[in-house]
Structure formats: structure tokens, C-alpha cells
Amino acid sequence: MESAMDVFDPENDSNREQFRRFRRKRYVAKADGGQYIISIFRKRQSTSSVSPIEGNSASRFTDARLLYDDDNMQPRPNVALLLEDIKQEVENFDSEGLDVVGKAGSHLLKSCKREEDVLAEGGESTFILFASLLDSAIQGLMPFSDLILQFENTCRNVSESIRYGNSGRHRVFEDKLMRQRAQLLLDEAASWSLLWYLFGKGSEVHPEDLVLLPTTSHQEACQYVMGDHTAQLCLRIVQWLEGLASEALDLEEKVRGSYVGSYLPSSGVWHHTQRFLKKRNDDPAIVQHLDFDAPTREVAQLLPDDKKQDESLLEDVWILLRAGRLEEACELCRSAGQSWRAATLTSFGGLDLFPSVEALQKNGKSRTLQAFELESGIGRQRCLWKWASYYTSEKIADQDGGKYEAAVYASRCGNLKRMLPVCTNWESACWAMAKSWLDTQVDLYLGQVQQDELDPSKSSCDSVMNGTSRQERQSLQVPLGPESWPCHVLDQQPLDLPALLQKLHSSDIVHEVVCRGCKDHHRQIEMNLMTGDIAQLLDLLWSWMSPLEDDKDVLRPHIDPQMIRFGAHLVLVLRHLLAGEVDTFREKLMTVGDFILQMYTMFLFSKNHEELIGIYASQLAPHRCIDLFVNMMELRMNDSSEYFFGFDSIAARYIINRVLQRSRDIKIGNCDKTFYVSEQKHSQSLQKATAIQWLCFTPPSTINDLEVIKAKLLLRALMHSNVLFREFALVSMWRVPRLPLGAHMILSCLSELLKQPMDTLLSFDGDNMSENLHEFEDWREYYSCDAAYRKWLKLELENANCSRPT
Incomplete structure (x- = not known):
């Protein structure tokens, strides 16, 4: 049992399958044209995929095994039986069998062709959808901030259609290709979502109807974040990453009928330890009481089964907190019989103290918090709860407790050291760093407010927040006051956003999967968007899709057509969103942007999408537009294949209408x-x-x-x-x-x-x-x-x- 916990992999549900609570799952049974919805309790299905090499090595020998279904795999028991089947098939071969095999092979080839058509249609549909949406925005039918959201929704819908829309049977390679295409579109949707949070969301203002006098620590925190550029950037990054995780949970619920957080009542009660204590067993390593503080107070452990159940529950709590669903996480704890844990996740009777306008509106006029702070001082109760969460996470980790339990409480106080061990992908690690940094900035600001109230001359948090070195922080440890974070906690935080992103590349700090994720194309795009380095972003996009040196008309073989489409639309969106703020990189946005647009129009031309060319060609500089159409006319006139006028008539009609309208x-x-x-x-x-x-x-x-x-x-x-x-x-x-x-x-x-x-x-x-x-x-x-x-x-x-x- 203990050895299993040491190699516990959070990405593999199979290890914890036997400890998973029963889930509520809906099934639809069709009979005589009717549908019957059956709700039953069953264990959560594993999300781990079967390796094509390991799970399908024996599927190539018969026509029925050439295709497979995820829900109906028939693995061979051993090699001896497989060879026996092959021998029997060879002995039964005759002329009639050859005809049958020929017909079956023809049928399979047709099936494979249909699957390739489905894949092609799923990918190429984005070209038409994006062109239609962009045309509407250019004509002023929708603002460009809404266009970004439409792009994100389009990518998600097409990805879902590719991955789950076709319920037929696929070959191993086709299924893998569909997964990759669907994931690439989800990555693109994440990039569009970040662009909206950074440039399309707009500035937020403090609601006047929620102003309290005297102000509360939550209001002070929200006002600070709205006025500080760095804190506001951290807030938007955190909201973006939580939104992505929430979208993933919604998709899981839509596809499977349920997601994390469905537990039977009292499933979080330590039944195994309770029965062990009733037998009057005397084991100093096992707790002697069943109150929630017993493991810490007695420096003892629960029985392995209860410990694994707790870790499974806390893993789901972590997933919900990672998605910004604090209320659901608390309700999950209550439904599992651990109301005490729900109370420890929040403070002041369940108030959400996240420094955002949304949390401020959800809390309303928090008179309870105001009454607390009028009596004890602004932010003191909040500071006490933060310190309690910090020491809880440290104590659990020191006693070899569950890593998810330590991470859950670490997320409530910004203890980055205890959160990173459970962050096994780029998004989770970035969220942990950004949220921890945001919490620390807010805590330092509120500590400064407290010191200003007591003695303004002793305020020294400005030097810490403005990027001092670690040696200077240590020298400031005494003036910071007893309610401030110690230096070893502050040293976990970066000095600026580039330093935060640099930590994601360090294998000594984060999981190796996180380091590999930094090399992904969309992760690089997102990191450049976070830092606001648009010039570097344009150079990066062009380096991926620029033609080969020996042939200027040939795209690089490794670039995906969807990336070319993304780059072209990103350029046009940035031109409109940053029209009045691009003096520093205006020339590069126009020149390199035109190169990318011209590359995309030539790609559309090569794929016989002439009806879409006019939308993008009209956004080029006049001389580049002329060169583009001259090049396309020469290619078309020199083309030996049969040419139909109808292919270009729509594009020509669109260009003529746009020119005459703009004139x-x-x-x-x-x-x-x-x-x-x-x-x-x-x-x-x-x-x-x-x-x-x-x-x-x-x-x-x-x-x-x-x-x-x-x-x-x-x-x-x-x-x-x-x-x-x-x-x-x-x-x-x-x-x-x-x-x-x-x-x-x-x-x-x-x-x-x-x-x-x-x-x-x-x-x-x-x-x-x-x-x-x-x-x-x-x-x-x-x-x-x-x-x-x-x-x-x-x-x-x-x-x-x-x-x-x-």
C-alpha cells in the first residue's frame, strides 16, 4: 500500500481506480425508437489512453482487428494463441477466401478514405469559419474583442467535433491523428482566450454601490490590484488559467456525464481506522483518535486505505481549486463527510477573498468582515488565516502526509514550494506561480497598510515590492514586522514576470513535463503575449512559417496549416486592438504581418479556397496586394490542370464589392x-x-x-x-x-x-x-x-x- 503511494501518478487514474468513489453516470439505451435515460452509480472511468503499440500489436492479422473501438478492445491472451490463429487462417485460405479478403480489403480502404475525408473536413472547416467571422468584424458587425471570443469558441467546437463527433471505428494511426488535431485546436483556443484576457477584456472599475466606509481588507486588495499594472497582469493570467481548467471540466462533464467531485455521503469518513481502533489494536504509528487534528497532534498516520481515500478526495479538491471553483470544492468536502475541511478552505464564513471584481460582487457588502476588522484591525484576521494555512501545508509535508493535501492548503496562502510537486503540466505550474506571486503582492500591500496605520515612518514594504535582491530582503526582515512573510517565503516569488516564466524552464524547480511544455508553439506564443513582446512574437511566427531558402514558394515541412491560419488572424486582431498603441513595433507589425498574411493567402490559393482570398488580400499593403494577385494569375495561367472560372469568381466578386464600397x-x-x-x-x-x-x-x-x-x-x-x-x-x-x-x-x-x-x-x-x-x-x-x-x-x-x- 505504502509503495503504491510513493509512485502515485496524478495523470494516471488507473492507480487510484480501486479507491475511487462511485460516480453518477448517465447512459442512454435505445430500443424501438425510444430513449431511456438510466442513472446508475459506477466507478469513474479511467482517462488514460491505451498505447497503440502495446494494445494493438495483434490487431493487424484479421480484417476485424484492423480497426478498433475504444470501448471494445479484444486483446490476445498470449503469443501462442495468436500464432495458432494465424496458422489456422493460413490453412483455411482458398480462392473463395481470397475473394472475401479482397472485398473486405476494398471495404476497409473505402472506410479509411472516408475517415481521411472526415479529418480533412474537420480541419478545413476552420478556414471558412474564421474567414466569415473576420469579415463580419472588418465590416463593423461585431467588435474585435467579441471576435476573439468567437475564435476561441470555434476552435473548441471544431476540436470537440473532431475528437468526439464521429463515433465510428478508426485505425490506430487515424485515432492518434484525430487526438493531435483536436489538442492543437484546444491549444489555439487557449491562446485566443489569453489574448482576450490581456487585450480584449478591458479595464475594470470598483463598483460604487459596494463601497464600505471604513474599507475592508478585501476592498483594499481589489483596489490595489486594479491600480497596479503587475498585480493586474497576474490576476488576468490566473483568471485565464482557471478558465481553461474550468472549460476542461465542462467538456468532461459533457462527454462523460460527470466529472470530479461526485462522492457518496460519508465516503470521506475514516471507516478503516475506526474499525481498527474498535479492535483495541495498539500501534503507535496509527492515530488513537478520529478528530481531524489527530494526525498532526499525535504525529501519527491513518490506515493506508483511509489515507488513499483522503488523497483521492483531496486530488479532486485540488482540481476544483485549480479551476477556480472554490464553492464546489467546499461542497465536495461536505458531501464526503468532511465539513471541517470545507471550513478550513475559506475564511470569514465562506467569503471568497480573491482580489477580483467578480469576487467583490459575489460577496456584496460584507458587513461581517467589516465588523471583524473594525475590532481587530484591517487584514489581521486574513493574515491569521493565511499563516494557519501556511503552517498546515508545511506540517503535512514534514510528516509525509499527502502531497495533494499539502498543495490544497498551500494554494490558500501562496506557498509555492508545496504546490509545484503536484503541477505536472505547464498550465498548472504557471497558475501556481502566478497565483502565489499575486497573493504575496497583495499580502505585502496589506501589511504596508497596517504599518501605515500604526506608524507611517516604519513602512518598508515598497522596497521589497519594487524588486530588491534577496540579500536586501534579509536585511529588511526585522522592519517588515511580525505579521509579514519571512524572507524564505518571499524568496520563492519572482521579481518580475520574465523571471516567473524563466522558472518554468528550470527542471530543478518544476516537473520535466513542464519544461518540455515550454517548447510547445502555443506555449511560446502565450509567454510572449504575457510579457507584451509583440515584436518577438511576430519574429517567432515568421520563423516557423517562412519559406525554405532554396524555394521561396514552399512552406517549411514541419509547420501546420492551422498555425499559418492562427498567425494571419492574430496579426489582423493585433492591428485593430493595438491601433493607437503600436508606435514601438508598428513597422514590424505591418511588414512581418504582411508577410504572414501573404503566406496564408497563398496557402488558401493552393488549397482552392479562392473565395476566401479577398478577405485577407484587402488587408495587405497596396503594392503587396498587386504582387500577390500577379503571382496568383501567373500560377493559374501556367497551371496545366483544368481550371474552372467559378473557383475565382466568388473571390473576384468579393474584392470588387469591397473596393467599390470602401471607395x-x-x-x-x-x-x-x-x-x-x-x-x-x-x-x-x-x-x-x-x-x-x-x-x-x-x-x-x-x-x-x-x-x-x-x-x-x-x-x-x-x-x-x-x-x-x-x-x-x-x-x-x-x-x-x-x-x-x-x-x-x-x-x-x-x-x-x-x-x-x-x-x-x-x-x-x-x-x-x-x-x-x-x-x-x-x-x-x-x-x-x-x-x-x-x-x-x-x-x-x-x-x-x-x-x-x-
Whole structure:
């Protein structure tokens, strides 16, 4: 029993399966078209996956074993029986058997093909979904902060669809590939979530309706965190990591029907130790009483079975605390018969003292806390509870207690040393460091507030909080006062955020899995976002996806297409979110960002997603956009494969609509305000009329349906020209001799295209072409008369200015 605890692996549920409490699980049984929901108690299913090499080495010899189902594996008992099966299969081979095998092999190949199609569709669907969402944000239909959340939800939904949506049977390699793709999308969702917490969430303000006078320690802590940049950054990182863990629990509940925290009543009571004591066994290593303080007071242990049950319970409590679910963790302890433990997890009757606006609103006007602190002093009860939690975690660890029990109490006071042993992934270790650092900053600030109330001249916490060395901290140990953390506790905390992230790379401090996680692409992206080093982030993204040196058109073989998509959308989101704050890295965000966007558009072009290219090409610099389309036209014209006009028609139509729409969005504020209004209108009309030039070109003669394309371009030009003619006619009614230059530029641009015979023009899309063509002719006649009128007006004004002879 004891040896099993020494090698207890928190990532492997199989070791604690026999100690797991019964779970409530829902099953749906289908019969005669009806569904019956059955709720039964069963043990929690293990989350550990079976190794493809170890669990499926014998599955390749028969057609039924080529595919496997996670819930219906049939392992062979030993090698002898496996060889006997092979021998029997070989002896039974005949011509009929070969036909059957051939048919079965054909069926399996078709099945495998369908699985590959499913995988392809699951991955490529993100390209279309992201393009649609981005287009809505660019057009102003949603703010970019909401766009980030939509990106996160899209990644989670597609990941869930890939991983759990298809209930069919898969080969080992296909199942592994699906898991990897689903996990990559979850990692991307985590990066979008962090981006929202750092840049999209916005600043929070202290609710005025919750202000208490005199203030409480919780209000002081919240105000400090809202005003201090470093503390606010720590808070958002903690909230981000807790949100990820909470999302993982929600997904587990959705897929399995339950998650950690479902225990039978009184399952946390030490029944084995109770029966042992009733037999009057005298063992000094076993506790003699059953109160919760007995193991610490008597320096003894529970029986191994009770100890493992407690550790299993506390592991689930740790998981809930890691997800920011304090209330659920307390309720879990109560449901297991350990109400005393629930009381030790919180202070002041269950108040949540996390320094956030959400916790402040949840607590409301905490008169109880105010009454306590009016009597004993601000923050003193909080300090006492923190010290109790700290010594509890240290005492449990010193007596070889459970590591999860020590970690649970360490999380309540920021004792990083006792939390890291149970942090076996990057997110958990980062959460432990950030939360511990945040708690320490708040504790030091509240300690300073206490000292200022007693004697302002002895306040010395500023020097500690502003990054002093460890030798200086030791010299400040006495002035810090008896209620401050000792130096060896403060030395656990980093001096700044880069130092915190550097600790994640140290194998001497964290688990080796955490060190390996720092090399993951999305973990590197997230660490750069935390430090705000956007320039380094852009260089990192470009280094992953830049073309090979010997061939500029070939992507690096190791880069995932989803990473290219992520990089392109990240660049566009950062450009909009940091539009007024990117002076330090504006040039790199534009230049390197254009490289990434151009790479993504070429990738879409190579995957026949021409309908999406216009959304991203319109965000490039003008000269890069021209080079991009020239390159794509050359590639398409030199392509030996059959080409269909319909592939590019949607992209071309989108680009034309966007250019024409943006050409009409020119505002007066963009012009020189020293001009008169009439001069401004003339300048704007010229800029708007130049957009027609996009439509006045002759397509290459090598493409199919040349005449149809020319007719469509002419029809679109006529439609937009008529819209501009109406606008110009209204704004050019000034009694001035100057001609409306915008209208006459349009007439000159379309003069060559309208020299075709009328019957030829009306043969394409007759009704629309006829209606717009006749309106265009009417406007041409109107502006001809308008030109004659303005010529006469010019002469009249010149004659009026001439002096009469005396």
C-alpha cells in the first residue's frame, strides 16, 4: 500500500481506480425508437489512453482487428494463441477466401478514405469559419474583442467535433491523428482566450454601490490590484488559467456525464481506522483518535486505505481549486463527510477573498468582515488565516502526509514550494506561480497598510515590492514586522514576470513535463503575449512559417496549416486592438504581418479556397496586394490542370464589392480643411471615380468565357457609375463654372467599353444591362448639358467682372 503511494501518478487514474468513489453516470439505451435515460452509480472511468503499440500489436492479422473501438478492445491472451490463429487462417485460405479478403480489403480502404475525408473536413472547416467571422468584424458587425471570443469558441467546437463527433471505428494511426488535431485546436483556443484576457477584456472599475466606509481588507486588495499594472497582469493570467481548467471540466462533464467531485455521503469518513481502533489494536504509528487534528497532534498516520481515500478526495479538491471553483470544492468536502475541511478552505464564513471584481460582487457588502476588522484591525484576521494555512501545508509535508493535501492548503496562502510537486503540466505550474506571486503582492500591500496605520515612518514594504535582491530582503526582515512573510517565503516569488516564466524552464524547480511544455508553439506564443513582446512574437511566427531558402514558394515541412491560419488572424486582431498603441513595433507589425498574411493567402490559393482570398488580400499593403494577385494569375495561367472560372469568381466578386464600397467611404475629415466645401467635394469625387478603373480592363484572352466576363465587368461598372452619377449630381449643384470632374472621369473611362454594338451589349443579362445602360446614357446626356451650362456660366461671370467704359 505504502509503495503504491510513493509512485502515485496524478495523470494516471488507473492507480487510484480501486479507491475511487462511485460516480453518477448517465447512459442512454435505445430500443424501438425510444430513449431511456438510466442513472446508475459506477466507478469513474479511467482517462488514460491505451498505447497503440502495446494494445494493438495483434490487431493487424484479421480484417476485424484492423480497426478498433475504444470501448471494445479484444486483446490476445498470449503469443501462442495468436500464432495458432494465424496458422489456422493460413490453412483455411482458398480462392473463395481470397475473394472475401479482397472485398473486405476494398471495404476497409473505402472506410479509411472516408475517415481521411472526415479529418480533412474537420480541419478545413476552420478556414471558412474564421474567414466569415473576420469579415463580419472588418465590416463593423461585431467588435474585435467579441471576435476573439468567437475564435476561441470555434476552435473548441471544431476540436470537440473532431475528437468526439464521429463515433465510428478508426485505425490506430487515424485515432492518434484525430487526438493531435483536436489538442492543437484546444491549444489555439487557449491562446485566443489569453489574448482576450490581456487585450480584449478591458479595464475594470470598483463598483460604487459596494463601497464600505471604513474599507475592508478585501476592498483594499481589489483596489490595489486594479491600480497596479503587475498585480493586474497576474490576476488576468490566473483568471485565464482557471478558465481553461474550468472549460476542461465542462467538456468532461459533457462527454462523460460527470466529472470530479461526485462522492457518496460519508465516503470521506475514516471507516478503516475506526474499525481498527474498535479492535483495541495498539500501534503507535496509527492515530488513537478520529478528530481531524489527530494526525498532526499525535504525529501519527491513518490506515493506508483511509489515507488513499483522503488523497483521492483531496486530488479532486485540488482540481476544483485549480479551476477556480472554490464553492464546489467546499461542497465536495461536505458531501464526503468532511465539513471541517470545507471550513478550513475559506475564511470569514465562506467569503471568497480573491482580489477580483467578480469576487467583490459575489460577496456584496460584507458587513461581517467589516465588523471583524473594525475590532481587530484591517487584514489581521486574513493574515491569521493565511499563516494557519501556511503552517498546515508545511506540517503535512514534514510528516509525509499527502502531497495533494499539502498543495490544497498551500494554494490558500501562496506557498509555492508545496504546490509545484503536484503541477505536472505547464498550465498548472504557471497558475501556481502566478497565483502565489499575486497573493504575496497583495499580502505585502496589506501589511504596508497596517504599518501605515500604526506608524507611517516604519513602512518598508515598497522596497521589497519594487524588486530588491534577496540579500536586501534579509536585511529588511526585522522592519517588515511580525505579521509579514519571512524572507524564505518571499524568496520563492519572482521579481518580475520574465523571471516567473524563466522558472518554468528550470527542471530543478518544476516537473520535466513542464519544461518540455515550454517548447510547445502555443506555449511560446502565450509567454510572449504575457510579457507584451509583440515584436518577438511576430519574429517567432515568421520563423516557423517562412519559406525554405532554396524555394521561396514552399512552406517549411514541419509547420501546420492551422498555425499559418492562427498567425494571419492574430496579426489582423493585433492591428485593430493595438491601433493607437503600436508606435514601438508598428513597422514590424505591418511588414512581418504582411508577410504572414501573404503566406496564408497563398496557402488558401493552393488549397482552392479562392473565395476566401479577398478577405485577407484587402488587408495587405497596396503594392503587396498587386504582387500577390500577379503571382496568383501567373500560377493559374501556367497551371496545366483544368481550371474552372467559378473557383475565382466568388473571390473576384468579393474584392470588387469591397473596393467599390470602401471607395465611397471617403470622409470630409480626410481632406484639407482649409479648402471650401465645394473644393472638398470635387476632391472626393475624383477619388471615388478612380475605383471604376478597377473594372475597365480586358481579361486575358486565354481564359474561358471571355465575353461573359467582359459583360459582367461592364454591367458592374455601369451599376456603380449610375450610383456615383446620382451622388455627383446632388453635390455639384453649386453655381460655379467648374465641371464635376468625377462624373467626367467616369464617362471617359467607360467610353471605350461602350463602343460595342448595342445588340451585343444587350445580349448579356438583357434586363439588367438594358436598364443600367439606358440610365447611363441619360446621365451622359445630362452631364453634356451640364457642361454646356457651366461653359455659359463661365462666360457670364467673366462678362460681369469686366468694367464698363466711362
